[in-house]
Amino acid sequence: MKGQGLYVIKRMKVFLRPYAFRLLAVMLIGACGSFCNIMIPGQIEKISGIIQSQIGNEISLSSVTKAGAVCAAIILAMFLCNYSYNRGMEVYAQKIGGDIRAALNRKINRISLMNLDQMRAGDLIANMTSDVDSVSIAISQSIGPLLTNTIVLVGTVVVMLLKSVPLAACVIVSTVSGVLICMVISSKMIPRRNELRNELSNINGMVDETLKGFLVIRAYNSEEDVLKEFTDANMRYTRNMKKTQFASDELTPLMAMLNNITYVAVCIVGTWLIVSGSNTVTIGVIVAFLLYARMLSTPLNFFAAILSMLAFTMVNCRKILYVLDMPENVDEGKKEISGVKGAVSFRDVRFGYTPDKEVIHGFNAEIRPGMKVAIVGHTGAGKTTLVNLLMRFYETNSGRILIDGTDIKEIPRKRLHEVLGMVMQETFLFHASIRDNILYYAPDASEEELMDVIDKCSLSHFIRTLPEGLDTVLSEKMAVSSGQKQLISIARTMIQNPSILILDEATSSVDTRTEMLIQRALDELSKDHTSFVIAHRLSTIRNADAIFVMQDGDIAEIGTHEELLEKNGIYSRLYRSQFENAG
């Protein structure tokens, strides 16, 4: 645990470093403010002493005002220092928070997709919001005040000891014992608070899921079930929260009582000292000590709270580091291949999501330039996985994939993704205009190219019906059908004009008439280009140059449509089943 804690600090220090000098400067200014703060009660005591010593005579106003002016100057200095300190701490706390968010964002671009796919979006977003917020708060409220509070604590104690040892002992004993009690209580609360936080995030997760599955909940009348589950979770949370909250809220009256006891102790001991004829203690000293006692309570409360606060922040930091430490995509390739012909070879490719469960077992295939290859097979046969390997979204466990004889690992990712164009199974639109969505893979394409692609993808009619045409921003409010989404996805890849085309169930939601039109455009696009097509509709694959029939991560059959039908194997069974259902 301790080593881990050190590691967290070491890693998070990186974010503090750019601001190290400025933070230090701000903290020094804060320290100046604290020094002023310690001096003020002494100054006030001095004034009170001047007045008291002259009781019975005419009071000399000039000495009072002179002392007052000095005191006022110190108060002003304290204000200026403390304000600049607060401001500075908040500025850097927010900036550091922003830097961490930006780092998380950059990291998401680099995390290997295998790992990213297994993460929940909600968790990543919580990293960027609540975890980062907690770090910002820790900087401005725990780390920043560390120095100033130490100064106030030590300074006050020293000043008190110089003035009167018995009174100082009074204050120190009662406040320190109070803080110890608080520390014990709040450190006991740490695990319960963590538990509570988990319960809350469970409740939040339920809201998340309810909205995502909203249609189903309404259509299946499960509103009452969902509400009941939610209510139960809430009741549990509330019950636990009450106890934890009481334990931590009760600290405030406890501290208030201890403050009062300190106050009483100072009054009583002070008076007793005066009555018994001490010459160091006067009423002025007692007044000053009352102020010191209050002053001391701030840093002591701070040190009492910081323990549990930092313990929470450590948890948040760990969550952030968990993401920042994830393995990244390897991009060591240097070969800038050009004039790609489109030969693709798979040589004994093996892959598994976990090392012990292989899903692609030694896949071998040679695809000549310009070939149209169809990949068919049952769901779960490994079709999409194969494409993910070719795109290098996933890395092979062993074996090689070559494009024009060059291992794809030797090609920079950027170049690889220029050469390979893919239409993915799951359509995705960005919250941006239709134009930007279509131009996503090729932002520099000309207006003519854009119009041409829109036309080929049968999107012109749809775009005309939109309120702002091509510049309409796509949002949840727009009812874009699944088919239309797929058309936009296809247009996106078409305009990229890649050397090798991959279509993963690209037209499954598009009606067959439109599909035929698009197919024609895609055929034109893939003329002289190598293309891979994954489809269930056998009509889209029958004219392929080669059909790979996959089963359990292996190629079970290879051949053209006619050859495979003749073979009377898996493919012919698949093909025939499409006409069987009527009977």
Place this chain on the structure above:
Amino acid sequence: MKLILRYMNKKDKIISAVIMIFVIVQVILETKIPVIMGVISGLLQQGNMTAGAVRSKGIEMVLYALIAFAAASIVCWLIIDVTSRVSNSMRISVFGKLLDFSLFEVSSFGTGTLISRCNDDIYSVQSFMTQSLQSLIKAPILLIIVFLRLSSTEGLWIAMSAAAVALMAVLVFLMFVKIAPLVRRQSIARDMMIGAAHEHIYGIRHIHCGNRFSSQEESYDRINGEVVRYGIKSKTILGFFSPTTSMLIYILTLAIYISGAFLMQKQGMTEQAAAFSSMVSFVSYITFLFTALINIVLVLLNVPLLTNAQGRILEILNQENSIPDGDFSGPVPEHGTVEFRQVSFAYPEAKASAVSDLTFKINAGQTVAIIGGTGAGKTTVLNLILRLYEADKGEILVDGVKVKDFRLKALRDLIGYVPQENYLFSGTIAQNIGYGENGRFRATLEEIQKAAVTGQADSFIRQKEEGYNAGVQPGGTNFSGGQRQRLTISRAICRDPEIYIFDDSFSALDFETDAKLRRALKKTTEGATVIIVGQRISSVRDADSILVMDKGRIVDQGTHEELLMRCSVYQEIAASQNPEEKAV
């Protein structure tokens, strides 16, 4: 505050009154302590203090401190009791309201903002209550009592203190005016950032494909910069507050001493001594005064956050449901029929109608298919039957009753719907198949298994180690597209409805599974009405009747053979899928 009061019941209000009483006791006792200090200092000044008097005064003070603590503890517990109940019922009622929304409300708010409103904003209100309610009750009482006690002393000092309080009030007000719009803009910026992060994670493959890393990072940094900027602006305004307060306290103390010196200058010895001791206790009161003020202001500083959160929650609570519940819950005059009478509907913010002037009738036990191009309005028709959206014109009848008249629950009890996007809930496979309620029974494991067998899901479920108790991740992401589709189909079968609705539900299935499923379904759905939206001719050809849609209208209706003969749109569809079809 409005929102919080709304969720207080009578008991809570009584408890609140009790809290008030205890707070008053606590405050009176706490402020009594400096009074005794004043007395002590007066006695000391006059040289009348004895050791015995010290002891008795000391005991008195300790006693007050302890009773004040007891009162404060009770207050603390009662407040937590009230606030936890209030935040609990608030969360549940907002969630309940959400469940009553129609799809229109959900999409017009946007899922992202609804999630952040339900979670983050309610949490803000809740933490406001637990952190601030206590000071909010205590501080004004403290303020009043301190002023009452002070009223017996020097008028000038009271005036000075009042001026300081007024000055602070002005400062706080100014701060408020400046900070409120910043808080609002910050929360908008944060919503945008969350949206961008969502998009980033779900669109990551496209970013890889398009090499758009730098533009993604640029746009994220821009939004992130906004969040930081508004954060800095609002926080630095807040940072102005505590130094100002402590400066005011010290300046006031100083002013009292100096003005005291002026007042006492020409007085005699006894008046001077009396004035001095009242000065000492006045100064210690000022600390109380400002503690109270600081507490109030610390609460007030959170008010812009609270109003912002509260406003966002109230928007949900006050949102009128565009689809009000009807009150008809049966018995229905006929079974398994669906009828459209000149129905038109346009999605909000769309220029053109999604469907227009639809008229057709589906009879009991029929299987009707809807086929047509992308954006022809097929899914819209299904949404209208389920009354997930409300028709703009015309009437829709299910089982001979207008869908508007139905209790929504009763209407949806009749229907087993398989949506195009096959969403599964976190839990187990069995829970997902037996999902929901149909007004008649809760599915037993046996029925769930039966449904899964028909839905062709049983075989892959049995391959799982935990079988029907195997876990499902939110959304069903641990299943392939085809498996998800089979599970959602099984879910509809398990409901045993009068009317089945399949929205392009077979697209992710390979032909072999598709054919098996269809054969099994045929037996199960015997007697039930089935509505199928499909792309493949093979999935619609054996329907009793096929509706051909194009651009939101029905262009033809008939059987496969009839349509092949006369409907050009249908012929094209058929030809596009299977050139051999003509030959068959």
